[in-house]
Amino acid sequence: MTTRHARIWVGIDAGKGHHWAVAVDTDGETVFSTKVINDEAQILTLIDTARERSAEVQWAVDISGRASALLLALLIAHGQRVVYVPGRTVNRMTGAYSGEGKTDAKDARVIADQARMRRDFAPIETPPELVSTLQLLTGYRRDLIA
Structure with missing residues (x-):
């Protein structure tokens, strides 16, 4: 059984083909670390994993452009708060x-x-x-795949 935390922060090093996600708790201890293929199903699994570990999840990404478009669309469509941490930082x-x-x-x-x-x-x-349009498009894509 996994420990449920009051709050976690999930940092994502975004890339074109895959992302890497690491979650930390309020003490800065690693909760999980995983590679996530840039695919709707895998990103949704990541969101579910984070939600299972904590009621309050804060997401952070280092890229807010094309490479992270699907990731950001899914996070925002699922009501997740996301901040941008500049690559320079x-x-x-x-x-x-x-x-x-x-x-x-x-x-x-x-x-x-x-x-x-x-x-x-x-x-x-x-x-x-835009969120509504993205939800419509991802729903259409899900239907096509099924």
């Missing part, structure tokens, strides 16, 4: 964390931890009409 802070050189898991850990400690990152918000 991640690059500068990575040296303060122990471990091997640059890895996706390490970057995701830095993103999660920075979101936990700082409150000045900009939230990523999507206009309601």
Whole structure:
């Protein structure tokens, strides 16, 4: 049985083909660390996993562009709060964390931890009409796949 936390922060090192997600608790301890293929089903599984671990989840990403479009659309469509942690912040802070050189898991850990400690990152918000359009498109895609 997994421990349920009051609040977790999930940092995502976004990429084109896959993302790496690391969740930390209020003490900065790692709750989970996983590779997520940039696919609707895998991203939805990640959202469910985070929700199972905590009632309050704060998401943070390092890219708010094309590579993370599906990820962000699904997070926002499922009512999740997401903040943008600039890549410059991640690059500068990575040296303060122990471990091997640059890895996706390490970057995701830095993103999660920075979101936990700082409150000045900009939230990523999507206009309601865009969310509705994305929900319609993902529903249509789900029907096509079925």
